[in-house]
Amino acid sequence: MNSSIVIALPKIEDAKKIRAILIRYGFSVASVCSTGAGALASMSELDGGVLICGYHLPDMYYRDILEYLPSYFQLLLLASARVIGEAPSSVLSVEMPMKASDLVNTVDMVLSQLERRWKKDKKRPKPRSxxxxxxxxxxxxxxxERNHLNEEDAYRYIQKCSMDSGTNMVETAQMVLMLLYDEV
Incomplete structure (x- = not known):
């Protein structure tokens, strides 16, 4: 996954300052914008990453953006202690005024978590048709029917044959069907 950073703050100058800090620490910032719609449009073109967002943008609040956040994006809220206290527990946040190190460490942590989640999801086998x-x-x-096995034992037999032969379960099931139908 190519993790990206999108910054959405009401004052574009503040967003550019945060971009400069992140770039100084080696992060790649994909987009800087001042509206929620702009942030959502930018994220729709990316694989995943972090949306660094203020509490209130000109066109929507962070909670509105949260509803439309793509699955491989994590929202990082930059807000006052009062706002952070009212935020849902699922929202990561950095208290304003912030230290650059707090922001950098939090972004690094979020990107690492997203990368692990993406790798884990990628390893998960796709559902069978x-x-x-x-x-x-x-x-x-x-x-x-033929060998008087219960359902669990029949499944285990197919599974074991699959592992022994190095083929997937579908191919093994097809072989079992061919062998048993040829006997008729």
Whole structure:
């Protein structure tokens, strides 16, 4: 995943100052804007990352942006202690006035977490199609009927054959079906 940083603050000068700080520490800032709509448009073109956002932008509040935030983006709220106290617990925040080190460390932490989550999600196997699931179900049914296995044992048999042969479960189920139907 190519993590990006989008900065949305009501005063564009403040956003540019934060961009300069982040660039100085080696971060890549994809976009700087002063509206929520601009931030959402920028994020829609990116894979994921951090939206550094103020409490109130000219066109919407941070809570409005939160509703439309893409899945691989994390909102980092820059606000006063009072606003942060009222924010949902899921929203990361840095209290204003802030130290550059607090901002840099928080952005680094968020980007690292997003990268780990993206890698974990990428490793997760994709769901089987109806057709693939049907092969496995039919092979299970045949094994249950012919070999008097219960459903769990039939599934384990297909799973074990799959691991032993180094093929995926769908291919193994297809082989079981071919072998059992050829016997008829």
């Amino acid at each position: 109806w057709k693939e699931q049907n092969y496995i179900s039919n092979a299970k049914f045949l094994l249950m």
